[in-house]
Amino acid sequence: KPGEMDLSYRSTISIYKSILEQFNPALENLVYLGNNYLRAFHALSKAAEVYFKAIEKIGERALQSSTSHVLGEILMQMSDTQRLLSSDLQVVAQTFHVDLLQHMEKNSKMDVQFISVSKQYELEYRRKANNLEKCTAELWRMERARDKNVREMKENVMRLRSEMQAFLSNSQREAELEEKRRYRFLAEKHQMLYNTLLQFYSRARGMIQTKAPQWKEQLEASRNPSNSHVQGLLASSHGQGYPSGRLTPTHLETVRSTWAAFTVVVAKAALGLGGLTCGPQNPGPTACRGMGFPTCGWEPWWQLNSSHAGGLFWGGC
Amino acid sequence: KPGEMDLSYRSTISIYKSILEQFNPALENLVYLGNNYLRAFHALSKAAEVYFKAIEKIGERALQSSTSHVLGEILMQMSDTQRLLSSDLQVVAQTFHVDLLQHMEKNSKMDVQFISVSKQYELEYRRKANNLEKCTAELWRMERARDKNVREMKENVMRLRSEMQAFLSNSQREAELEEKRRYRFLAEKHQMLYNTLLQFYSRARGMIQTKAPQWKEQLEASRNPSNSHVQGLLASSHGQGYPSGRLTPTHLETVRSTWAAFTVVVAKAALGLGGLTCGPQNPGPTACRGMGFPTCGWEPWWQLNSSHAGGLFWGGC
Incomplete structure (x- = not known):
C-alpha cells in the first residue's frame, strides 16, 4: 500500500x-x-x-x-x-x-x-x-x-x-x-x-x-424624613415653643414662585400694621401654601424651573 | 435667641x-x-x-x-x-x-x-x-x-x-x-x-x-484515546491486517532516547540477516519498549529533555 x-x-x-x-x-x-x-x-x-x-x-x-x-x-x-x-x-x-x-x-x-x-x-x-x-x-x-x-x-x-x-x-x-x-x-x-x-x-x-x-x-x-435626624431636631425645636404653623415662606419658595412660569395662586402677604414705619414682611408675590409642615413629597426647587417637570433631578425629599 | x-x-x-x-x-x-x-x-x-x-x-x-x-x-x-x-x-x-x-x-x-x-x-x-x-x-x-x-x-x-x-x-x-x-x-x-x-x-x-x-x-x-477518533482509525487499521505489536520504535522515541541524559536499557536491534546487503533497520541505540500499544499515559517527548521533569509541558496523552 x-x-x-x-x-x-x-x-x-x-x-x-x-x-x-x-x-x-x-x-x-x-x-x-x-x-x-x-x-x-x-x-x-x-x-x-x-x-x-x-x-x-x-x-x-x-x-x-x-x-x-x-x-x-x-x-x-x-x-x-x-x-x-x-x-x-x-x-x-x-x-x-x-x-x-x-x-x-x-x-x-x-x-x-x-x-x-x-x-x-x-x-x-x-x-x-x-x-x-x-x-x-x-x-x-x-x-x-x-x-x-x-x-x-x-x-x-x-x-x-x-x-x-x-x-x-x-x-x-x-x-x-x-x-x-x-x-x-x-x-x-x-x-x-x-x-x-x-x-x-x-x-x-x-x-x-x-x-x-x-x-x-x-x-x-x-x-422618609420622619426617620431622619433633622425631623428630630425640628420636633424638639417645636417643643421649645417654636410656632408650629408655617408663618413665612422660606427663601426657596420665594425663588420658586419668582421663577414659576405658570400661574399660581398669589397672595400679597403684607403685614398691614397701620401707623408703623417698619416695612412689609413680604415685598414680592408669594405662592400660597398650606400652614402645616409638608413632611414628605417636597419637590426640589428646580422642578418648577427645569425642562424636566415631572422627572426627578436630584429626586426625593 | x-x-x-x-x-x-x-x-x-x-x-x-x-x-x-x-x-x-x-x-x-x-x-x-x-x-x-x-x-x-x-x-x-x-x-x-x-x-x-x-x-x-x-x-x-x-x-x-x-x-x-x-x-x-x-x-x-x-x-x-x-x-x-x-x-x-x-x-x-x-x-x-x-x-x-x-x-x-x-x-x-x-x-x-x-x-x-x-x-x-x-x-x-x-x-x-x-x-x-x-x-x-x-x-x-x-x-x-x-x-x-x-x-x-x-x-x-x-x-x-x-x-x-x-x-x-x-x-x-x-x-x-x-x-x-x-x-x-x-x-x-x-x-x-x-x-x-x-x-x-x-x-x-x-x-x-x-x-x-x-x-x-x-x-x-x-x-482518553479509547474514545477518540484516532483510536478508532488505528483499530480499523489493525483489523485490516496491520501488525498489532509495535515492531519499530517511532521517530519520537528515537529522539527521546537519543536525548535522554539518563541511562536506559539499550538494545541494538540490528536485523542480523546474514548475507544480505540491505542495511540494519536501527542504526542507533534504541530504548527497549514493550511490544503492546501504550494507549494512554504517554509522556510528551520534551519531558525527558526539559528541566520540568515530572511537570507537564503540554500535558496529557
Whole structure:
C-alpha cells in the first residue's frame, strides 16, 4: 500500500508543519494579545480605583453632615465593596498572567525545539524508505537470479514493509497526539480561566447580594424624613415653643414662585400694621401654601424651573 | 435667641457653600473620572475581543483536524461565551454611561444655577434681620416716649422674631434636604450600578456554570484515546491486517532516547540477516519498549529533555 503510506507520511509532515508554522506563531501572538489584555485590565482597575476613591471622598464629606450621615456610610460601603471586587478580580488577572500567559509563552519558546522532531521524522522516514527500496530491488534481482536466499529476502522485505507501516501509523498518531496536546493545553488553560472567573462572579454576586438589600433599605429610610435626624431636631425645636404653623415662606419658595412660569395662586402677604414705619414682611408675590409642615413629597426647587417637570433631578425629599 | 439664629444662618450658608464649592466640583470630577473609567472599559473590551478572536481562529484550525475536532469546538465555544459575556458587560457600561455619568453631568451643570438660591437666602435673611432690627429700635424709641402704640409694636416685634426663627429653621432644613438629595442621588445611582452588576454577575455565573461541566467532561474524554477518533482509525487499521505489536520504535522515541541524559536499557536491534546487503533497520541505540500499544499515559517527548521533569509541558496523552 504505497499510496496509503504516502498519505500517512504527508499527513504527519503536515501536522508538524501546522504545529510549527501555525499553532506556535498563533500561540506567540496570543501571548502578545494576552499581555495587551492584561495591560488594559490594569488600566481599568486603576481607573475604577480612582473613581471609587472619589466616591469615598464624597462619602467622607457626607459623613460629617448630621442629616446625610447615613448616605455617607452607604457611599463609603459602595467604595469598599468596589475595592473588594477589584482585589478579587486581581486574582483572576493573576491566574491569567501566571497560569496562562507565562505558561503559554514558555511552551511556545520551548516548542521551537520541536522542529528537530519533525526533521528526525523526515530523516528516519527516508532511511527506512531507502532501505525498503534497496531490499525490494535486491529481492527483484535475487528472484531473476533464482538466488537460494530469495525466500529469506522476501520475508525480510515483508517485515520491513510492515515495520514501515507501523512506523508511519505510529508516527502519524504521535504527531496527531502532539497537536492534540497543544490544543488541549490551550482549552484546559482557558477552562481554568473560566473557572477562576466563575469563582469571581459567584463571590462578587454574593458580595453584592449581601449589601444591596441593606443599601436599598437605608436609602428608602433616608427618603422618609420622619426617620431622619433633622425631623428630630425640628420636633424638639417645636417643643421649645417654636410656632408650629408655617408663618413665612422660606427663601426657596420665594425663588420658586419668582421663577414659576405658570400661574399660581398669589397672595400679597403684607403685614398691614397701620401707623408703623417698619416695612412689609413680604415685598414680592408669594405662592400660597398650606400652614402645616409638608413632611414628605417636597419637590426640589428646580422642578418648577427645569425642562424636566415631572422627572426627578436630584429626586426625593 | 440671637445666638441660635446666628448658628442656624451660618449652618445654612455653609451647606450652600459646601454644595456649590465641594459637592458640585466633586461631581464634575466624578463625571470626568467616570468617562476615563468608561474609556478604559472599552479598551479592555476591545483587547478581550481581539484575544478571543485569536482563540477562535486557533479553534477553527483545530476543527479541521479529525483528532482535535472536539478541542476546536471547545475553543470556539469559549470564544463565543466570552462574546456573550462581553456584550452583557456592555449593558453595565451603558447603564454607567447613560444612567449615571450623563445624569450626573446634567445635574452638575444645572446645579450651577443653585448659587442664586444661596444668594436669595442671604438677601432674604438680611432684609428680615434689618426689618427686625428696625422695629426693635422703633419699639425701644416708643417705650421711652411712652407711645400709646407700644403694645401693638411689641406684638409686631414678637411676631417678626418668631417668623425669623421659622424662616431660619425652615431654610436650614431645606438646605440640609438639598444636600441630602444630592448625596442620595449619588448613592442611588451607584446602587443602580451595583444592581446592574449583580444581574451581570448572576447571568455570567449561570452562563459559565452551564458550560464549564460540559467542557470539563469533553476535555477529560479527549484525554482518553479509547474514545477518540484516532483510536478508532488505528483499530480499523489493525483489523485490516496491520501488525498489532509495535515492531519499530517511532521517530519520537528515537529522539527521546537519543536525548535522554539518563541511562536506559539499550538494545541494538540490528536485523542480523546474514548475507544480505540491505542495511540494519536501527542504526542507533534504541530504548527497549514493550511490544503492546501504550494507549494512554504517554509522556510528551520534551519531558525527558526539559528541566520540568515530572511537570507537564503540554500535558496529557
